[in-house]
Amino acid sequence: MLAYIGRRALLAMFTVWAISVLSFAIIQLPPGDYVTSYIAQMATMGSVVTDEEAQNLRIQYGLGQPIYVQYLKWMRLIVQGNFGTSMEWRRPVTEVIGDRLWMTMVVSVAALFITWVLALPIGIYSAVRQYSVGDYVATLVGFIGLAVPNFLLALVLLYLGFTLFNANIGGLFSVEFQDAPWSLARTWDLLKHLPIPALILGLAGTAQQIRIMRANLLDELRKPYVVTARSKGLPESTVILKYPVRVALNPFASTIGYTLPYIVSGSIIVSIVLGLPTVGPLLLKALIAQDMFLAGTIVLMLGVMTVIGTLISDILLVWIDPRIRLEDT
Amino acid sequence: MSDHWRTPRTRTLRSRLTIALVAGTLSTVVAAGALAQMGKSGLIGKLEGPEVVTEPAKQPKTFNEAPQFATLVKAGKLPPVAERVGQDPLVIKPLHEIGKYGGTWRRGFTGPADFWNGYRCCSGPDHLLFWDYTGDKVTPNIAKGYEMQDGGKTLVLHLRRGMKWSDGKPFTADDFVFWFEDIYRNKDLVPTPSAAMAINGKQGVVEKVDTYTVKFKFPEPYYMFPDVLAGSTDVAGQAWRGAFGLGGYAPAHYLKQFHPKYAGQAEVDKKFKEAKFESWVRMFLYKNDWSLNPELPVLSPWKTVTPANTPTWTLERNPYSVFVDTAGNQLPYIDRVVLTLAENLEVINLRAIAGEYDFQARHLDIAKVPVFLENQQKGGYKLYLDPGDYGGDMIIKFNLSYEADPEIAKWMNTADFRRALSLGIDRDQINETFWLGTGTPSSVVPADTNKYNPGPQYRKLWATLDIKKANEMLDKVGLAKKDAEGYRLRTDGKGRLRIEIMTLGGQFVQFTQISEMIREHWKKIGIDLTVQEVERSLAIQRTAANEQQLAAWNNDGSEHLFTFPTHVFPFDTIAVVATSGPLYAKWFQSAGTQGKEPPARMKELMEKFRRAYGVPEKERIQLGKEVWKITAEEVYIIGVIGMGPASMGVRVVKTSMGNIPSRQYNSPDGKTPTISRPVTFFYKSR
Numbered sequence A: 001m002l003a004y005i006g007r008r009a010l011l012a013m014f015t016v017w018a019i020s021v022l023s024f025a026i027i028q029l030p031p032g033d034y035v036t037s038y039i040a041q042m043a044t045m046g047s048v049v050t051d052e053e054a055q056n057l058r059i060q061y062g063l064g065q066p067i068y069v070q071y072l073k074w075m076r077l078i079v080q081g082n083f084g085t086s087m088e089w090r091r092p093v094t095e096v097i098g099d100r101l102w103m104t105m106v107v108s109v110a111a112l113f114i115t116w117v118l119a120l121p122i123g124i125y126s127a128v129r130q131y132s133v134g135d136y137v138a139t140l141v142g143f144i145g146l147a148v149p150n151f152l153l154a155l156v157l158l159y160l161g162f163t164l165f166n167a168n169i170g171g172l173f174s175v176e177f178q179d180a181p182w183s184l185a186r187t188w189d190l191l192k193h194l195p196i197p198a199l200i201l202g203l204a205g206t207a208q209q210i211r212i213m214r215a216n217l218l219d220e221l222r223k224p225y226v227v228t229a230r231s232k233g234l235p236e237s238t239v240i241l242k243y244p245v246r247v248a249l250n251p252f253a254s255t256i257g258y259t260l261p262y263i264v265s266g267s268i269i270v271s272i273v274l275g276l277p278t279v280g281p282l283l284l285k286a287l288i289a290q291d292m293f294l295a296g297t298i299v300l301m302l303g304v305m306t307v308i309g310t311l312i313s314d315i316l317l318v319w320i321d322p323r324i325r326l327e328d329t
Numbered sequence B: 001m002s003d004h005w006r007t008p009r010t011r012t013l014r015s016r017l018t019i020a021l022v023a024g025t026l027s028t029v030v031a032a033g034a035l036a037q038m039g040k041s042g043l044i045g046k047l048e049g050p051e052v053v054t055e056p057a058k059q060p061k062t063f064n065e066a067p068q069f070a071t072l073v074k075a076g077k078l079p080p081v082a083e084r085v086g087q088d089p090l091v092i093k094p095l096h097e098i099g100k101y102g103g104t105w106r107r108g109f110t111g112p113a114d115f116w117n118g119y120r121c122c123s124g125p126d127h128l129l130f131w132d133y134t135g136d137k138v139t140p141n142i143a144k145g146y147e148m149q150d151g152g153k154t155l156v157l158h159l160r161r162g163m164k165w166s167d168g169k170p171f172t173a174d175d176f177v178f179w180f181e182d183i184y185r186n187k188d189l190v191p192t193p194s195a196a197m198a199i200n201g202k203q204g205v206v207e208k209v210d211t212y213t214v215k216f217k218f219p220e221p222y223y224m225f226p227d228v229l230a231g232s233t234d235v236a237g238q239a240w241r242g243a244f245g246l247g248g249y250a251p252a253h254y255l256k257q258f259h260p261k262y263a264g265q266a267e268v269d270k271k272f273k274e275a276k277f278e279s280w281v282r283m284f285l286y287k288n289d290w291s292l293n294p295e296l297p298v299l300s301p302w303k304t305v306t307p308a309n310t311p312t313w314t315l316e317r318n319p320y321s322v323f324v325d326t327a328g329n330q331l332p333y334i335d336r337v338v339l340t341l342a343e344n345l346e347v348i349n350l351r352a353i354a355g356e357y358d359f360q361a362r363h364l365d366i367a368k369v370p371v372f373l374e375n376q377q378k379g380g381y382k383l384y385l386d387p388g389d390y391g392g393d394m395i396i397k398f399n400l401s402y403e404a405d406p407e408i409a410k411w412m413n414t415a416d417f418r419r420a421l422s423l424g425i426d427r428d429q430i431n432e433t434f435w436l437g438t439g440t441p442s443s444v445v446p447a448d449t450n451k452y453n454p455g456p457q458y459r460k461l462w463a464t465l466d467i468k469k470a471n472e473m474l475d476k477v478g479l480a481k482k483d484a485e486g487y488r489l490r491t492d493g494k495g496r497l498r499i500e501i502m503t504l505g506g507q508f509v510q511f512t513q514i515s516e517m518i519r520e521h522w523k524k525i526g527i528d529l530t531v532q533e534v535e536r537s538l539a540i541q542r543t544a545a546n547e548q549q550l551a552a553w554n555n556d557g558s559e560h561l562f563t564f565p566t567h568v569f570p571f572d573t574i575a576v577v578a579t580s581g582p583l584y585a586k587w588f589q590s591a592g593t594q595g596k597e598p599p600a601r602m603k604e605l606m607e608k609f610r611r612a613y614g615v616p617e618k619e620r621i622q623l624g625k626e627v628w629k630i631t632a633e634e635v636y637i638i639g640v641i642g643m644g645p646a647s648m649g650v651r652v653v654k655t656s657m658g659n660i661p662s663r664q665y666n667s668p669d670g671k672t673p674t675i676s677r678p679v680t681f682f683y684k685s686r
Helices: A001-029 A034-044 A051-061 A067-079 A095-128 A133-147 A149-167 A184-195 A195-221 A224-232 A236-242 A244-248 A250-254 A256-265 A270-276 A279-289 A292-322 B012-043 B069-073 B079-083 B112-122 B173-184 B225-230 B238-244 B252-258 B267-276 B280-287 B345-355 B367-372 B406-412 B415-423 B429-432 B467-479 B511-523 B536-544 B582-589 B600-612 B615-634
Strands: B049-055 B090-093 B104-109 B129-131 B139-140 B147-148 B154-158 B205-210 B213-217 B304-305 B312-315 B321-323 B336-341 B381-385 B396-400 B500-504 B528-534 B548-554 B637-642 B650-654
Touching: A001 A067, A001 A292, A001 B079, A034 A051, A034 A279, A034 B536, A067 A292, A095 A133, A095 A195, A095 A256, A095 A279, A095 A292, A133 A195, A149 A195, A149 A270, A149 B345, A184 A195, A184 B205, A184 B528, A195 A244, A195 A250, A195 A270, A224 A236, A236 A244, A244 A250, A250 A256, A250 A292, A256 A279, A256 A292, A270 A279, A270 B345, A270 B582, A279 A292, B012 B381, B104 B112, B104 B345, B112 B312, B129 B225, B154 B225, B173 B213, B173 B252, B238 B280, B252 B280, B267 B280, B345 B367, B367 B381, B367 B650, B396 B511, B406 B415, B415 B467, B415 B637, B429 B511, B429 B637, B500 B511, B500 B536, B511 B528, B511 B548, B528 B536, B600 B615
Parallel strands: B090 B321, B104 B336, B500 B528, B500 B548
Antiparallel strands: B049 B090, B129 B139, B147 B154, B154 B213, B205 B213, B304 B312, B312 B336, B381 B650, B396 B548, B396 B637
16 A cells, blocks of 8 residues: 555646646747737726837846746745745745635635535435425526536626625625624635635536536445345444445545645635636736746646645545555555 | 738727717617707806816915814824924815815726826825926926026925925925935936936036925036926826836835845845845835835825726825915825726726716716716716816827838828828717817817917818818829728729728727718718727737838827827837837937938928927927917818817716816826816815
């Protein structure tokens, strides 16, 4: 087992390196650089940047150098634990992301919690009571949840929240709590803002997970071992929860690889619509502004999270599913 | 990198969101009817604003201050207010009444790149000279007065006696000399000298006369210089240009510790490494950044306390603010300004509708005017429209130095072709659809009240709808042959004459959608227009590479012809989002040594423009009128809708605020709303 994990970890490190090269290259792909996008931004704000200024900025940010030189410089910084300075925010990248990382995790974990709390029981229920009224209702709601783009749901909820409940528009805090130090009142303010984003983010996933759980469980329920367990006289709940559900959980475990990066990036579009101070909108803005170090660091972070997540799900799978055996143990 | 694989029609996320939101706001279409009934007059008021008082007799003799400062004075922590404002404070007569102290001004902004947002509301401005509320006349500001000497070669500035930086240190002529000698002339900080500090390419110098008198000396007459100090130029104050090592003055006593000449190279190197800057230059410029460095001594009435690169940009009153009202109350009235970060413009608009902002025009969308109107009572605000004085909320620029397709280049350089296209646009339809009737169908010339306006007959010159005449003109220039669908054919036998217009999405004006409408209009004159919405960096690259044919943009700022000429003729050599001809601009900027020589009429325009900087105002106004005449006659740029409120002219203001103008001058040069002197805004009730 240890050797297996070790081999996996080594492979993961190589993958991370490849991701760093790729993410840097991808950020370089669009035409222009940070300075062109800065000029464009200034132009759209009704102001002009002179040729001299533009040249000056390029020199200061080292944008004139060949790409591999820029990459090596970036790598050298990362090895020292310094991810560079964001060009747009003019603060260290770690600070800019750090500001938002915790908020992102709060929102994402809340959304995941909603997903799982809703999806698992409903999924089990609709598999066990297949073609019952409850199954049909869950299926219908599930399909609607899948089909409605969640940014649209976000817009509608925002509008309803405003017209019906006079709720605060967007964001995770009211203005007065934006910069306030943590206190009970601020936490309460956060909790008041949390349900809408968590619900919207959670719902789409819920529908999907219900369907997966239902389909998997249905496959398992018909298998002979379930019949055997039942014939041995075990209570129905034990029969279902102990064996088939455990097997049907497989896909949940294997999606952890994608869940982990999701927790730190959140859903970009929904976050933008709802004005959430999470990492997602930051990434989008950084990409548009071609803020290389910021965008590169976020992409790299997401890549690393995916790799770690995959590693975890591999290990989890071995643990949950006794049928999976390591080849050489 | 190659960009051939990119699809040019990259619809922005925002436009998709807008479509979605439109669905939600359909219910308010009814309100649009109400708007039509109210008409323009109900929403567009009379231009008004506060005034700077210069007569010594009207200066207040005693001074008053905000309660929190009074407490500090009593505790001995702050000198008395009379000492803080100095002997010659900057007296402003509020628009309606003397206000009262207190309150927080809530605004929305979109992040550190939205610097203009906080700068426009809260910098005062800290320009040496500024405009009166009409935006036409230069008035004293941070400088108490000025005079031109030496036949226009020298500008003498008189500073305010006893005026102080926000940390209580005196603001004197030494701050100008320090800026000029140690920042502006330092090749590391400012590698290339600014055009604003030069006349006919010859650089000027700054000299100290005495503690409160400064001279800007130039080798040739530079009568324009007061306007340059008042405009949005490189010498227009610390808040605007400090972060670039420009601005005209700088806090010497503070910045010397970061300058190698005074602190020593070793010391400065140590400092920037400790503070994790890339170089001492980056550190120095950061330290002189009004929006990012809370420690920086400033002259503005509010100063940054939490910087613009954090989720909330907060500014608080400057204890040494030199601004006072006519009753001697130190300004501003409002204690704090809080700009909260919003991830997207729809959120800003919704928050404004919900009454969560106190005074906001920036980022508000003209298409939502009906929704703003509907929610006025509920949100406790009032909606105002501030049309600009510039002739184009939307203009279409021809790239006159286009070369990639000789046939199209030839037509774009044919005056009658350009005029015919202009006559083919149904401006009334566009005005009703996109401006809700609040704009003016117009050529590119500025408002009739503008001093450079060439005369009322130029408003509609080649800017009416006349399909018959347009068709006749196109037939006559040699484009009479048409294909089966009625589109005109190229003369080189390569099929249909297709022209391409480049637009940007997510702007204050819906350029793409309007261009699609113009595409329909031009079908009637047999012109096949392709609308290409591009991402902004790509736009810059294409203009720089001389690949743009037509481009849609606005000409805001062009009402100040000489300080903001970018949208009047090919002026900028830098990459802009829409260009009139990069090769001609290069020719102009290099005095004919590079680029491509423009045609005679354009050369005449450029010559008049250049000459205007060195002549007294009366002559300059005449030259300005002639520049506009040529642009209107030649239609180098098609004016579509002008003098509308689409760019930052949709203003939502809480009814509890006082001294609010019913209409304000709306322009980048006016730093609107700063031209209405937000230091005099106040809360009547909370």
